[in-house]
Amino acid sequence: MSQEKTVYSKLRSMILNGVFDAGERLTELKVCEALGVSRTPVRAALLQLASQNLVIGQSNRGYTVRGITVEDVWGANVVRSVLEGAAAGMVAREGLDGDVRDTLQQSLKDYGRLARHVELSDDFLKNHSAANRVFHDTIVTASKNESLFRSIETLAYMPVQINRVVFASDRDFAIQTVQSGLAEHQSVLAALLSGDAMAAELLMRTHSQKALRGIEHVQEVLGLGPEYRQMPFHKFIGGLGISVVAAE
Amino acid sequence: MSQEKTVYSKLRSMILNGVFDAGERLTELKVCEALGVSRTPVRAALLQLASQNLVIGQSNRGYTVRGITVEDVWGANVVRSVLEGAAAGMVAREGLDGDVRDTLQQSLKDYGRLARHVELSDDFLKNHSAANRVFHDTIVTASKNESLFRSIETLAYMPVQINRVVFASDRDFAIQTVQSGLAEHQSVLAALLSGDAMAAELLMRTHSQKALRGIEHVQEVLGLGPEYRQMPFHKFIGGLGISVVAAE
DNA sequence: TCCGCAATTATTGTATACATTCAGAGCGGG
DNA sequence: CCCGCTCTGAATGTATACAATAATTGCGGA
Structure with missing residues (x-):
């Protein structure tokens, strides 16, 4: 390199x-x-x-x-959910291309298979992350808005993939998140198929915001007070014995 | 330099x-x-x-x-309006700080004074652009979300300030846009003051999207067909005898 | 002691020589 | 005639010397 x-x-x-x-x-x-x-x-x-x-x-x-605080990561995720919601709305408004629909349905199948047997193995986490990513990325790409795509991509320079980290430390949380994630993906797809832009935007935004639950979950697990948002993110995550991995 | x-x-x-x-x-x-x-x-x-x-x-x-097409500029404006809408929603949810409220009200006063005597002078355009900018930037800043702020800032690397360009070539369009802009700013502020997050988001997004009208207006003036979106943006704007000015 | 100016120094800005890499032309064998 | 190899060259990647700049230090005078 x-x-x-x-x-x-x-x-x-x-x-x-x-x-x-x-x-x-x-x-x-x-x-x-x-x-x-x-x-x-x-x-x-x-x-x-x-x-x-x-x-x-x-x-x-x-x-x-620039020190990265929990608040920074939180904020980046909020923006991401807004943008992904907007992407879903646009796709619903424009109508689903056949191949986009196929890709989404395939990713739901993959996701569903994973949801039935949640493990904490590296392999599982990787597969889950991949299936999830396909769903999200496909929608963003299908919006055919380069600026939207790039904005979300740029956000990923912050450590936004929080769930993958949290899963590794809490099986119950992982199971629950994966399963509700499946249901949410399904309802988003339904809205896309029916062309209901408002529903698609709202459902996608809400789903995407669930990543924030991962942060709150870590807070609870570590028993941190409300000032945790000002903590350096690496210390916050470090409480689980995990280091921050760069995206990309 | x-x-x-x-x-x-x-x-x-x-x-x-x-x-x-x-x-x-x-x-x-x-x-x-x-x-x-x-x-x-x-x-x-x-x-x-x-x-x-x-x-x-x-x-x-x-x-x-990378050639910049009209579609690119359009898309960047769509994203900007989504983000500014989200910012307004957040501000309404968190409540308006006193000084933020003062700044917004002052910018409305300035804007209102301008709206009563629309000219096409450089001076007027600069003042209008400034008052408008204060309103938008204040809301984005007040959302206290660094990622949101940066995302919008990054979008400005595209030529998004379309209205300022269009105004120079069409007095009637300028008058109408400035006056409806004032009313829209007022209703956004009202929503912020009443803490109605959904209304604030929707109103701000809709207002922000009005920039797209400038593009459509140029299309109409130039009598372009629906394929105009694929045109290089500089050629599109060049039809008015204007060159693209870099932001910043 | 305090203020302001000047010399100093740390640090970035710029140019350029050399190293490395990769695409594509050209050659040779099949 | 076609495929694949090698070689060439154009371009970027890297290191480093030198220039310019701005903060800091230290000196001298009030």
Whole structure:
């Protein structure tokens, strides 16, 4: 892999996992020494991280790291649910293409098979995540709105895939979430098929927002007070003995 | 200004105004020669343009320019209206801070004063754009959702400020749009004040979508058929004798 | 002691030489 | 004639020297 991409993902992972303090100044040279590369790939990596709001660039003054709080992750998920809801509404309004409908129905079948035998194995989690992803991505893509697609993609630079993390630590929560997720996917598809845009938007938004339940669940499990939203996200997740994995 | 920023804005403007063909390959060296700078600032500029989806980067193979069609601009505006609607809903749900309310009311006053004497002067257009912007930005900021804020900001890399352009070419359209805009701002504020989240979201979304009317209006003025959505945006706008100005 | 100016220094901005990679042309064998 | 290999070259990837800039330090005077 190229240095630029290596630097990018290492830095990204370090930031998300709190290796740097929030607000810490991040000079190019410091990164170069830490990772043993020249400034060129570091500059490129920092530029990309800045466009993802993981570091904040000041003209002529380098970068500072932006600490990611639970609230940030929460907020990103809220936006994602709004956008996915809008996508569903558009698709319902325009009508379902045959192949899109087929893809969605297939993903529901896959999802249904998984829902009958929930496990906590890596394999299961991967398959579930994949089936879920197909459903969501297909709808977003079917909206044929490039800006919408890109906006959601950009949100994924935040650690938004919370459920996959939480599942690993709580079987009961996983079972319940997977099963209600199936029902929700089904009702979204029904709304899409009937062309009911308002219902599709509302159902999809509500379903997508369920990811937030994962955050609340972790809060409950860890017995945290209401100030938990200001916590660095990696510490929050760290309470389960899990580290933040970069998306992508 | 630094070379990097100069290159960035020149390239950006060139892309938006169709100096390059859609899909044209854009090598670093070509840009260097065209603008007379070294590869370093060019690389940085291209990286940023890629993150804004104005060029598409292929690993090891440089970049190709992405032609911006009317549909792209339309789509970006649709997303913006969804997000601004969501912001209004959140603000209504959380309740209006005193200073936010004051800012909104002040912007309504300014807007109202402008609505009584619509002109097509540069000064008027600037003031109107500013008052309008304050209203929209204040609501988005008041939602206290960084991801939401950033998503909207990112959309502005597309040429979304369509009305300002259209106003300049059609007084009647400007008068009508400004006046209905005032009424819409007022009803949004009323919904925010009464804490009616659903109404606030719907009203704001609908209002924000009015920008699309500007596009339709240009279509009508130019007498274009339904295939106009596939047109390069700069040609579309060029029909009015206007070039695309970069936001920011 | 405090303020303001100037020298210093840390850090980014820029140019460029060299390394690496990948697409495509050209050649040779089947 | 076609397939596949190698070689070539154009382009990006990387390192680094040098320039420009802005914060900081330290000095001197009030």
